[in-house]
Amino acid sequence: VKGVNITSQGSLIRGTLGGVALLSVRYTSTSSDQPVIKWQLKRDKPVTVVQSIGTEIIGNLRSEYRDRIHVFENGTLLLHNLQLSDEGTYEVEVSITDDTFTGEHHINLTVDVPVSKPSIHMVASTVLELSELFTLNCSHENGTKVVYSWQKGGKPLANDSRLQLSPDQKVLTIARVLMSDDDVYSCTVENPISSMKSLPVKLTVYRRSSLYIILSTGGIFLLITLVTVCACWKPSKKDKQQTDKQGSSEFMEQNDAKHDADSVPKPEHERKNPVALYILKERDSPDTEDESPPRSRIPSESGSPPSYSCTPPPPSRSPDPPARTARRYPRSPVRTPPHARSSGRGVRSPAGGVQVMHEQEEATPPPESH
Secondary structure, three states: OOOOEEEOOOOEEEEEOOOOEEEOOEEEOOOOOOOEEEEEEEOOOOEEEEEEEOOEEOOOOOHHHOOOEEEOOOOOEEEOOOOHHHOEEEEEEEEOOOOOOOEEEEEEEEEEOOOOOOEEEEOOOEEEOOOEEEEEEEEOOOOOOOEEEEEEOOEEEOOOOOEEEOOOOOEEEEEEOOHHHOEEEEEEEEEOOEEEEOOOEEEEEEOHHHHHHHHHHHHHHHHHHHHHHHHHOOOOHHHHHHHHHHHHHHHHHHHHHHHHHHOOOOOHHHOOOOOOOOOOOOOOOHHHOOOOOOEEEEOOOOOOOOEEEEOOOOOOOOOOOOOOOOOOOOOOOOOOOHHHHHOOOOEEOOOOOEEOOOOOOOOOOOOOOO
């Protein structure tokens, strides 16, 4: 009976995402003709991966297999850049025209992601004896088809009445904490292509009586220390003088600030302009009039306060006392009385100023005495 016989080194190939997978087979035949090799991915509807005569590929490859397929002369298939969708069961058929039977063989391919380093999370690293439901959680980031396992003190840990593992074995729960649970714990995550172990964590268990003794002793010691410090501490003279000095300086600063606030000058528009008071004294007899130098107002420049100057009266030929010059407000019109016109009193000029007119009368000689 003529036929083709196919063998392989293994029926299971494990591949890594992005890596390569070699589906190695070998066939034997009595015919010297080149065989027709066909690889299929077995699913609900088989998918043809490649078909070739020897190493020459027949037809067009599917888009997901382009530039990723290579077939050897002995029928071995090489897949590059593995994808998760490449996982499955592959069937190879080798047929020769002269042979009566066609050889077939199946190889399983798995594609996995390597696992990352796991870590253990605990609520606290210390626990009180006889506490209920204390949990340790093992977690990781990357990896497919992972399996968890726990170790206590470096030895594998299995389920019992107190140490309980969740169905996926990610969580370890201690139902009732005992002193024997004071130990080092670690977890391991593995899949078909990789395995990683977490850093060990230490769980410390305290006895309830010991904890109470520690807390009470520490509290009493702290209380005694505080009482001793408060009893022995006294403010020194230097500190007291410094405090008094600071208080007096603050008081002086406040008084200075108050004085500065009180001595703020008033605005310029609130000041009252001085108004000169002019008093006119007229008497019937010039002999009884007090002698005072006449004053005449000097017109000031615009925008400057009024000013006055004193000018001595002109010399008189008569021994009689000079006539007194009348003083008036420059802004109020004043009529010159008739008797003042002849005695040299001041009259208002058209320009608004005061002109002083001195009329000198010839002196009459005094009567001779007999």
